[in-house]
Amino acid sequence: xxxxxxxxxxxxxxxxxxxxxxxxxxxxxxxxxxxxxxxxxxxxxxxxxxxxxxxxxxxxxxxxxxxxxxxxxxxxxxxxxxxxxxxxxxxxxxxxxxxxxxxxxxxxxxxxxxxxxxxxxxxxxxxxxxxxxxxxxxxxxxxxxxxxxxxxxxxxxxxxxxxxxxxxxxxxxxxxxxxxxxxxxxxxxxxxxxxxxxxxxxxxxxxxxxxxxxxxxxxxxxxxxxxxxxxxxxxxxxxxxxxxxxxxxxxxxxxxxxxxxxxxxxxxxxxxxxxxxxxxxxxxxxxxxxxxxxxxxxxxxxxxxxxxxxxxxxxxxxxxxxxxxxxxxxxxxxxxxxxxxxxxxxxxxxxxxxxxxxxxxxxxxxxxxxxxxxxxxxxxxxxxxxxxxxxxxxxxxxxxxxxxxxxxxxxxxxxxxxxxxxxxxxxxxxxxxxxxxxxxxxxxxxxxxxxxxxxxxxxxxxxxxxxxxxxxxxxxxxxxxxxxxxxxxxxxxxxxxxxxxxxxxxxxxxxxxxxxxxxxxxxxxxxxxxxxxxxxxxxxxx
Amino acid sequence: xxxxxxxxxxxxxxxxxxxxxxxxxxxxxxxxxxxxxxxxxxxxxxxxxxxxxxxxxxxxxxxxxxxxxxxxxxxxxxxxxxxxxxxxxxxxxxxxxxxxxxxxxxxxxxxxxxxxxxxxxxxxxxxxxxxxxxxxxxxxxxxxxxxxxxxxxxxxxxxxxxxxxxxxxxxxxxxxxxxxxxxxxxxxxxxxxxxxxxxxxxxxxxxxxxxxxxxxxxxxxxxxxxxxxxxxxxxxxxxxxxxxxxxxxxxxxxxxxxxxxxxxxxxxxxxxxxxxxxxxxxxxxxxxxxxxxxxxxxxxxxxxxxxxx
Numbered sequence: 001x002x003x004x005x006x007x008x009x010x011x012x013x014x015x016x017x018x019x020x021x022x023x024x025x026x027x028x029x030x031x032x033x034x035x036x037x038x039x040x041x042x043x044x045x046x047x048x049x050x051x052x053x054x055x056x057x058x059x060x061x062x063x064x065x066x067x068x069x070x071x072x073x074x075x076x077x078x079x080x081x082x083x084x085x086x087x088x089x090x091x092x093x094x095x096x097x098x099x100x101x102x103x104x105x106x107x108x109x110x111x112x113x114x115x116x117x118x119x120x121x122x123x124x125x126x127x128x129x130x131x132x133x134x135x136x137x138x139x140x141x142x143x144x145x146x147x148x149x150x151x152x153x154x155x156x157x158x159x160x161x162x163x164x165x166x167x168x169x170x171x172x173x174x175x176x177x178x179x180x181x182x183x184x185x186x187x188x189x190x191x192x193x194x195x196x197x198x199x200x201x202x203x204x205x206x207x208x209x210x211x212x213x214x215x216x217x218x219x220x221x222x223x224x225x226x227x228x229x230x231x232x233x234x235x236x237x238x239x240x241x242x243x244x245x246x247x248x249x250x251x252x253x254x255x256x257x258x259x260x261x262x263x264x265x266x267x268x269x270x271x272x273x274x275x276x277x278x279x280x281x282x283x284x285x286x287x288x289x290x291x292x293x294x295x296x297x298x299x300x301x302x303x304x305x306x307x308x309x310x311x312x313x314x315x316x317x318x319x320x321x322x323x324x325x326x327x328x329x330x331x332x333x334x335x336x337x338x339x340x341x342x343x344x345x346x347x348x349x350x351x352x353x354x355x356x357x358x359x360x361x362x363x364x365x366x367x368x369x370x371x372x373x374x375x376x377x378x379x380x381x382x383x384x385x386x387x388x389x390x391x392x393x394x395x396x397x398x399x400x401x402x403x404x405x406x407x408x409x410x411x412x413x414x415x416x417x418x419x420x421x422x423x424x425x426x427x428x429x430x431x432x433x434x435x436x437x438x439x440x441x442x443x444x445x446x447x448x449x450x451x452x453x454x455x456x457x458x459x460x461x462x463x464x465x466x467x468x469x470x471x472x473x474x475x476x477x478x479x480x481x482x483x484x485x486x487x488x489x490x491x492x493x494x495x496x497x498x499x500x501x502x503x504x505x506x507x508x509x510x511x512x513x514x515x516x517x518x519x520x521x522x523x524x525x526x527x528x529x530x531x532x533x534x535x536x537x538x539x540x541x542x
Numbered sequence: 543x544x545x546x547x548x549x550x551x552x553x554x555x556x557x558x559x560x561x562x563x564x565x566x567x568x569x570x571x572x573x574x575x576x577x578x579x580x581x582x583x584x585x586x587x588x589x590x591x592x593x594x595x596x597x598x599x600x601x602x603x604x605x606x607x608x609x610x611x612x613x614x615x616x617x618x619x620x621x622x623x624x625x626x627x628x629x630x631x632x633x634x635x636x637x638x639x640x641x642x643x644x645x646x647x648x649x650x651x652x653x654x655x656x657x658x659x660x661x662x663x664x665x666x667x668x669x670x671x672x673x674x675x676x677x678x679x680x681x682x683x684x685x686x687x688x689x690x691x692x693x694x695x696x697x698x699x700x701x702x703x704x705x706x707x708x709x710x711x712x713x714x715x716x717x718x719x720x721x722x723x724x725x726x727x728x729x730x731x732x733x734x735x736x737x738x739x740x741x742x743x744x745x746x747x748x749x750x751x752x753x754x755x756x757x758x759x760x761x762x763x764x765x766x767x768x769x770x771x772x773x774x775x776x777x778x779x780x781x782x783x784x785x786x787x788x789x790x791x792x793x794x795x796x797x798x799x800x801x802x803x804x805x806x807x808x809x810x811x812x813x814x815x816x817x818x819x820x821x822x823x824x825x826x827x828x829x830x831x832x833x834x835x836x837x838x839x840x841x842x843x844x845x846x847x848x849x850x851x
Contacts, residue, residue, distance in 0.1 A: 260810070261809060261810050261813065264813065265813065278810070280810050280811045280813065280814045280816075281813065281814055283814070284814065327614060330613065330614055330617075333618070334613045334617070334618055334621050335613070335635065335636070389791070391810055394796075395635065395807075395810075398636065398796050398797060399611065399613075399635075399636055401796065401797055402609065402610075402611040402614070402636065402797065403614070405609075412795065413795060413796060415791060
């Protein structure tokens with residue numbers, strides 16, 4: 001832990017120094033930001049995006065009411081300010097004037113909306129669209145506390161009662177109960193403002209391939225499995241501190257590069273300006289010789305999920321045995337070069353409700369064998385782990401293969417691409433799968449309720465199909481609870497149940513890394529991870 | 543080249559002298575005599591015998607268990623250790639001994655070479671023989687099929703077969719065998735076409751032998767030599783195909799030590815300087831394929847003296 005604090009301080013210091021430089025230097029316009037995506041994004045339509053790769057592109061094209069600063073604090077974005085009334089059940093947003101939808105897209109083609117100004121009525125329409133039962137967004141339930149959500153979803157009401165426009169620039173959202181992290185939820189990449197005309201023009205299915213928003217960059221081109229090109233939104237509303245029009249960059253080109261070795265090589269060749277740093281290149285990157293290096297703990301958890309509805313994981317003892325079988329400390333220290341922290345449970349350190357005294361699973365192969373024998377597998381068993389194609393996942397899986405062999409478990413590995421993986425896991429077809437979750441809003445609700453409540457089985461996030469009434473009751477109670485101390489207590493009780501029932505093989509909490517060329521200015525690694533970065537203020541000193 | 547020709551021509555001369563001797567010898571004995579004179583072929587044979595020896599006796603030859611990950615017991619020191627007295631070829635990320643993995647890797651490569659050859663032999667010989675013997679429409683059809691398979695990009699075709707089902711060794715050699723038979727079918731067909739016109743086949747037919755008997759008893763034994771040459775030459779490329787498939791993640795699955803897989807994993811660490819992880823299995827592949835190719839060339843020269851005229 002101490003190491004992390006030192007790193008955070010180091011990064012903070014570096015950022016402070018860089019900030020100083022940025023003030024002294026006059027930003028330059030121009031240039032294309034060249035970057036890599038680790039997979040072909042499953043969705044560019046933010047209403048359906050549930051993963052980080054999709055969000056990484058979406059953050060450039062679309063904008064939310066409120067955003068996050070690099071340290072993860074909620075800051076104004078399309079709402080200039082907001083007030084909270086009625087004990088935290090009524091939110092009034094004062095919208096920014098002069099925000100326009102993209103006027104052109106895809107090589108200068110005019111958009112259906114014609115680049116008109118965004119008003120509170122657009123927000124009302126968008127929230128209705130996202131929460132409509134016909135749209136069937138997998139993330140609509142993130143805002144299911146909005147007044148009238150149930151009625152609208154079940155078809156009893158024809159609109160979402162809780163979202164109203166008080167005038168053109170004032171939006172009101174009412175919730176049925178005070179939900180503590182509500183403002184944070186609104187920073188999630190689904191709750192962006194959408195142009196009605198363009199969605200109607202393309203239809204819900206095709207808008208994914210012709211996304212139009214208000215963000216600093218406009219969509220230009222998506223060559224499947226090859227690249228995504230964005231161009232500068234010349235009518236963007238934001239200005240820098242000198243009154244210069246933002247963004248500075250002419251555009252963004254994301255190349256889809258699944259292989260870290262190739263990504264790093266491309267970075268070193270100068271073909272991309274930002275690279276993830278895979279373990280083999282960690283030492284070199286950290287030395288600072290190949291660019292600006294960023295490292296920062298990321299609120300997130302890397303785990304292997306058990307589908308508790310499929311054999312042999314219907315038996316709790318098998319799931320516990322797997323948890324006892326792995327030596328997380330050695331794994332992280334040697335295979336991952338210490339670039340993570342061992343996971344005892346679900347919640348990552350730094351998050352509200354994180355329980356430092358939680359009793360997790362220690363490394364105990366004898367106990368694991370004994371549990372397997374009790375579960376009826378005295379001679380071990382054979383299982384297949386499905387993971388999405390990625391060198392890091394493979395490297396880790398192969399290390400754990402040897403650990404499982406020790407307790408008589410033959411672990412077969414099967415890799416598929418990210419879209420297929422997510423799809424089959426969401427449909428509950430995979431007994432044992434790799435998965436990771438990074439924070440959408442910094443509250444235990446985003447982990448415990450979203451990932452493990454029985455209402456959210458499937459694409460909503462409960463991929464393990466975990467179903468425990470006590471756990472459900474605790475996480476529901478915590479949603480309605482206003483007192484932070486009581487909430488913390490409820491979440492800690494709920495997490496204990498998860499650890500005991502072990503629907504996951506808890507592995508580690510993330511540390512994020514990024515390596516950026518020396519000529520890049522204004523770049524920061526956000527607390528929520530590189531994928532949440534917006535390139536509004538980044539410029540190239542070429 | 544010239545040196546090899548000299549060796550060969552002297553072999554032919556000796557054979558000529560030897561043929562003056564009254565005692566008759568079989569094609570095989572002749573072939574072996576000629577092969578023995580071919581130093582490159584003998585080097586190839588030696589490599590293959592050596593690799594086969596390693597494959598069979600791997601548990602006795604390999605200094606370590608090929609899948610044991612030493613990092614869990616010996617810690618950081620066992621990770622990516624450079625070649626040393628304890629680990630001649632170094633260790634990989636998990637502290638596995640690369641020498642032992644290369645030695646066990648011979649098992650995979652040779653199994654693939656043999657098993658895929660059997661598959662391609664069964665398909666190639668039967669189709670080739672039928673095509674050559676019956677001719678006409680049957681021949682047209684089989685030759686067409688052969689050309690179709692030939693025309694497909696080899697690796698892509700294997701990949702599309704393998705992608706249908708979860709990867710396994712059996713699937714890999716069936717797939718490789720399935721796309722390798724056309725060259726054997728062509729050789730067999732050509733041979734059968736000429737042999738079926740010979741007098742001893744006429745004689746067999748005259749005494750009432752069935753087609754089946756004629757093909758298997760009288761024709762095929764005369765086709766064995768060119769088929770052996772073809773198969774030996776094919777084995778090298780089969781090993782390469784398996785390595786490529788495994789490199790792409792479709793072939794042998796971890797932790798089974800396979801050369802192609804080791805190269806793929808080690809590739810990640812080439813940039814950071816740990817060359818031994820992929821270089822040694824790479825050398826092993828090159829050496830084995832070279833062995834098969836040298837022996838195949840030698841066999842062709844030895845068993846088909848007409849080539850030298």
